[in-house]
Amino acid sequence: MAELDTSGGGKKGGKVRSKKASTRVDLTAMVDLAFLLITFFIMTTTLSKPKAMDVVVPAKDEKVDDQLPVAASRSMTLLLGSNDKVEWFIGEPGKSAPETVDYGKDGLRKVIIEKSKEVQASTGKNLVVLIKPSDKSNYKNVVDALDEMKITGMQQFAIVDITPAEIELLKRDGNY
Template identity: 70%
Template sequence: MAELDTSSKEGKGGKVRSKKASTRVDLTAMVDLAFLLITFFMLTTTLNKPQAMDLTMPDKNEKKQDDNMAVAASRTMTILLGSDDKLEWYIGEPGKSAPTVEGYGKDGIRKTLLENSQKVKASTGKDMFVIIKPSDKSVYKNTVDILDEMAIANIQSYGIVDITKAEVDELTKQGIYK
């Protein structure tokens, strides 16, 4: 309990002095309350649970050459991840179609994925296949963002592969490989 000590020491002497109140506040109860509150909030809050993204990876033990999936170039979209949150994409084979530089988000690659997926579905009757190629100048966030865009655009078939030297040169030419 808090207490206030107002006693004063009276000494000898003929001078009349005013009484000075010495103040002493006992903070034991306040410290107890603080620890109780800290304990209460630690026990009642929930910590953030890590969010994981499901990826299906090929089995390392099975190394069959016959398992290569042939996909027509007309229904293949390649996305090259560059620096500064920019990417470059093209449809078909490299060098045969003009690459386009875009950013992430609903007005960037998401819109492009939705449009191209509908075009490929209308022309071939099959789903579009997307090849994702992160460069060494892209950050981990860019890979997670493009995988999120795949889920949002409902692209079922995509793969992450290594980028080639020719594609790095194309990114450098576009100014997104810094």
Template identity: 65%
Template sequence: MAELDSGGGGNHKGGKVRSKKQSTRVDMTPMVDLMFLLITFFMLTTTLAKPQAMDLAMPDKDDLNKEEQLDVADTRTMTVLLGSANRIEWFIGIAGNSLTPPTVENFGKNGIRKTIIDKAKDIKAATGKDMIIIIKPSDKSNYKNLVDILDEMKITNTKQYAIVDISNPEIDLLKRDSIY
């Protein structure tokens, strides 16, 4: 049992005669019980943070062995290259024969998000179909960049996108613009 004891009284010889002070004794056991009750109450009444996960449609393992490719018009394909230092390079079409010049962007609402929204509207107006975004992370990009671009896909409500390996002409393009 925990207790607080403060000694009092005078056992000193000589001097003035003083009245003996009673020692105060505080029993801490009910305080400990109350602490455990409060901890239990708050643990049971609070909701734990649920992890936030994004649903991704991944191909079956059996389908990975098949080398099937979809033919998609270059006019509705946007390629996003993830470079170093949180930089992105994008273009419409394929590397080497792009319909728009490769442009270096940042993440955020005034960067790649604005570009995706604008280009999606342009492609929808021109072709009547949704834009397809091909995401190609480089060796110099980090995992945070990939998560950020997937967040941008969710924010901009892009329905069709794919994560693909980067090719040598695209790496040369990143090196040319000093973001590799």
């Protein structure tokens, strides 16, 4: 622990001086305690788990002919364009005018909830959402669209390739 050195210094003769006590503190116990605390906090800390959303993807050998037809009246298409904008329409491209919204609770989320209720009331079936990212959209846009699917509780949605006609819609409205 602590010890005092009370030796006279080894010189003989001369003036008699008072002995100076030099102290030496043993830090072994404090180091042991520090390592015990570090070990305790490492073992008891919960690390954050990565949050991932399960997305079902088709098998590589699955044929396109195996797809089930969906009525245009209950399919909503989301065209992910540039500048964090989303164009959406219900039905087929060109037959209904697409509208542009932002991501978030007052934009895309509100539209999905409203249209889902309308389709449920009119057809008795769930809305199917087709997410179509363009070359000008970024990864964050796709993740935001998938987050909105999770938040709104959409059961049926898919990420699909965008068609040339839909790219023309984006270009026409300045979102490409």
